[in-house]
Every structure is written in structure tokens, then in C-alpha cells.
Amino acid sequence: MTDHATGKAGNVAELLSSAARTRPGAAGLVDTTTGTTLTWADVEAAVDAQVAELRAAGLAPGDRVVLRLSTGAAFAIAFYAVVRAGGIAVPLSPQGPDTELATFVEHSGARLIVGTGGDQQVTEVPVRTDPPAARPEPVQPVGAGEDIAVLSYTSGTTGRPRGVMLSHRALLANVDQLTRLDTHVVEPTDRVYLSVPLFHVYGLGPGLLAATSVGAALVLAERFDARAALTHCAEHRVTTVLGVPTMYAEFAALPPDELGEALSTVRLLTSGAAPLHPKVLAAIRAAIGLGVFEGYGLTETAPVLTTTLVTGYPKPGSVGRPLPGVELRLVDSDGTPGPVPLDPADPDDAFAEDAAGTGLVSVRGPNLFSGYWPDGAHGPDAEGWFRTGDVGYLDVDGDLHLVDRANDLIIVNGFNVYPREVEDVINAIPGVAESAVVGVRDERSGEAVKAVIVPEPGAALSEQQVVDACAGRLAAYKVPRTVAFADELPHSPTGKLRRVRLRG
Secondary structure, three states, X not given: OEXXXXXXXXXXXHHHHHHHHHOOOOEEEEEOOOOEEEEHHHHHHHHHHHHHHHHHOOOOOOOEEEEEOOOOHHHHHHHHHHHHOOXXXXXXXXXXXXXXXXHHHHHHOOOXXXXXXXXXXXXXXXXXXXXXXXXOOOOOOOOOOOOEEEEEEOOOOOOOOOEXXXXXXXXXXXXXXXXXXXXOOOOOOOEEEEOOOOOOHXXXXXXXXXXXXXXXXXXXXXXXOHHHHHHHHHHOOOOEEEEOHHHHHHHHOOOHHHXXXXXOOOOXXXXXXXXXXXXXXXXHHHHHOOOEEEEEEOHHHOOEEEEHHHHOOOOOOOOEEEOXXXXXXXXXXXXXXXXXXXXXXXXXXXXXXXXXXXXXXXXXXXXXXXXXXXXXXXXOOOOOOXXXXXXXXXXXXOXXXXXXXXXXXXXXXXXXXXXXXXXXXXXXXXXXXXXXXXXXXXXXXXEEEEEEEEEOOOOOOOHHHHHHHHHOOOOHHHOOOEXXXXXXXXXXXXXXXXXXXXXX
């Protein structure tokens, strides 16, 4: 853990050692898939046994180990074992195709895998889900501070995935930043519901690591199903829910009485990974009397940067203010501090309200990554700043609002079009379940706006209806030139829209 007196960071697995020492008999991992519960002492023993198996398979400090496991006790045990033994965990989706696995194995140079290795030339280490009959010898952690603990591959929403190098220092710093909030994200007596993939840094950091840091219980689900989730929340008297917008949208679609009864013990709801629609926020609050606190972060920031928990209340459209220890500023494309002026040709821009201007979000803090694998390229600059690639603005209260990814920007005749602005208008049309807006090549204007829409079941929508609705609320160059309809849109495992797949 981080020593506040010296600022030095230890090994991530020391979070587990502390939980096992201070709350040995308390429930640690509740695996709803297998129906088993492990105390923190059980988890500690299982991790030490897993370390022995990794070393028997040839693990040496600095070796990369693929974790291809679902959200459950096995993932948590394997993760803590790898970092305790000095290895570098490479979490990957167990649902990913073998061709994707081959790419990541080759790129990372991994020789070991906990999970199924398919046809890859990697050694499969036995998956451990419980402690051994006899308590193994305690294992002293290997590696700390700037040593890399996790090599996390980004979802590839803007192009080819890259390996993000997260040190013990970065991961522990973000846990520390979260625990310093006035509203406690997690307390020792909490029971945290987590179905967000643990192979994603959002499930790993604010989920597994934060709960372990205080010895809270984690109620783990392999995948999210709204009614099954409510059953688990009621059965285990869950007190906090770590979620993503698609989860809350499915909750909001259920009868309010059912939702309120199952979540009656919940004190805190948080959401991240993608924007949460204000309609969903309102529906959840109406059903159970609680708002959903939204946050923002990246794999490269381990991951949380801002949250409305700092603001003090859920604020529709905002992702809040920076965590303690995180600095945030808006810069121009060349890195010059200061917001970019709004488009003077479009005074009715939806993003102009309460904003001085948009800019690229640039951040600095101890939770930042060490660059991209393998050489640390394109990490924070010499002064510690990292440009996230997101475009946003600060409102009059100092809260951050995200406009879009810089790479998703559409330029029509030299004018900027942010997809989310157009999507907000389309999503307000009755009968629209979801929409995505992308830029496509156009000989006359350089790019043109294309909308892809998923209608609600039974809804009758026409291209002209969509165009007319947009024309009534947007500048002419922002109105979709083409409209297509689809059964579904491509998303990442955490629900983030993958626009790159719609540009063809």
C-alpha cells in the first residue's frame, strides 16, 4: 500500500494481506456463479497456493500472465497471486475469440495463462477457486512502486488496441484517491455488487481493489441480468452497486416496486465507462429514492479521474470534479492551456450553456500510467501531464462535461460536429432505443454526418422523421445526411459505444 509519510507505493497484493489480517473471518468474495463464499483469510490462503502453482509453471518476476477468466473468485485469486509473485497480469475477456487472444499473447510476450489458452503456445496454470486444505507458507510480495503490475489492453474504440502499463504505484494511488472522498465509496461493512468485468480496469480498480482495501464483501456475478442481479442484491443485502449505464437502463425498465424492494439495503449507486442518460437517472431515483453518481476515467489513469461524488450530488450530463490528488485542465490541440472557443457561427450550440469553451481534457496525478507496452511510449509528458483524447468543458460550478472523443469529431465544411450532441437529439425522438452518429467521407463537404439507429420494439421510424427532428434543433451542417436502422449497436464489455465499427 501507499505510505503517506514517504509517498512510496508497495505491492498491490498488500491490500489483500491487510484485509486478511484485519478482517480474517469476514466474507470477502461471494461468488454467485458457484454459490461459494470465501472469507478474506480464505482468499489469502488461496492466493499463496496459486503463487506456488505459478512458480511451478515457471513464473519469474516481470513475466506476463494472461488472466482469461470471468468475474468471480477465480479471477481475484489469480490476479492477486500474479502481482504478489512479481508477475504482470494481462487481463483478457474469456469471451474473446482465439484470434484476438493470439494477438495479445504475441504482443505481450506472455508465456503463462490462467484460464483457457486455446491453441496458443502458452502454459495453462490450474485455476484455483478455493483455499487448500493446509495453510501454505506465506508469500512475501515481489515488486512494488514503479514496477508494472498490470498490462491492460484498451477496448480499441478508436483503433488498434494498445497495452497500457499500470504500475503498483498508479493502481494504489487511485484506490487511495477514492478512499479520500468525503462520501465513502466503500466501507468495511459494505457488500458490493459487481458484475462489471474484472478484466476491465473499471471492475478491477474501483471494484476489486477498492473493496479489498477496506475488507468489504464483494458479491460477484459472471454476467449481468437485471432480475438475477436484484435477487442477488436482496439475498446478500447489498449496500453499494458498481455499475455501467446499460445496467441501470435495464434496472429502470423493471417495475419500480420490484426495484425498490430488492435494492432497499443499498446506500450508494455509482456508474462509469459511458454517459448515463438523464431519463435513466430520473427513473432510478423515482424507484428507490437514490441518485446515481457518475464518474469518468480511462485505462491510462487506473482508472478514475472525476466523479459527481466530489460535487456532492448527481448532476445530469456531468461527470463531476477531479478526485483528491488529480489535476485537470483543458488545453488546445497543441497542448496550450485554456479552453478552445466555441464555434461563433453556431450560437445555439447545445454545449455552449454555462461553458466558457471546449478543450481537450489533460490530467496529472500519481494514478497515471507508465506509457504503452513495451517501451513506455506516449505516456505523460515531462511535466506529468497526459492528454486523454476526450473533449469537454467546465460549467460555472467547475464540473466537467464530456462532449466526445477527439477522434470521433466530425468536420463538415470546416465546422466541428460532436456526435453526442446529435445523438442526444435523436435519442429524444419517441421510439428510439439507441443511436450512434459517425462521420463518413463526402466529396463535397469532406465529411458528412451518418446516424445509425436502433428502434424500440414495434416502433415505426422513418429517415425523414429523424432528419426533421434534427433540423428543428441543430445547425444545418449537423443534421444527418444519411440515416440507417439496425437491430443493435456494437459495444465494449463495459457498454462503451464502438463507433469505429460503424464508419465503413
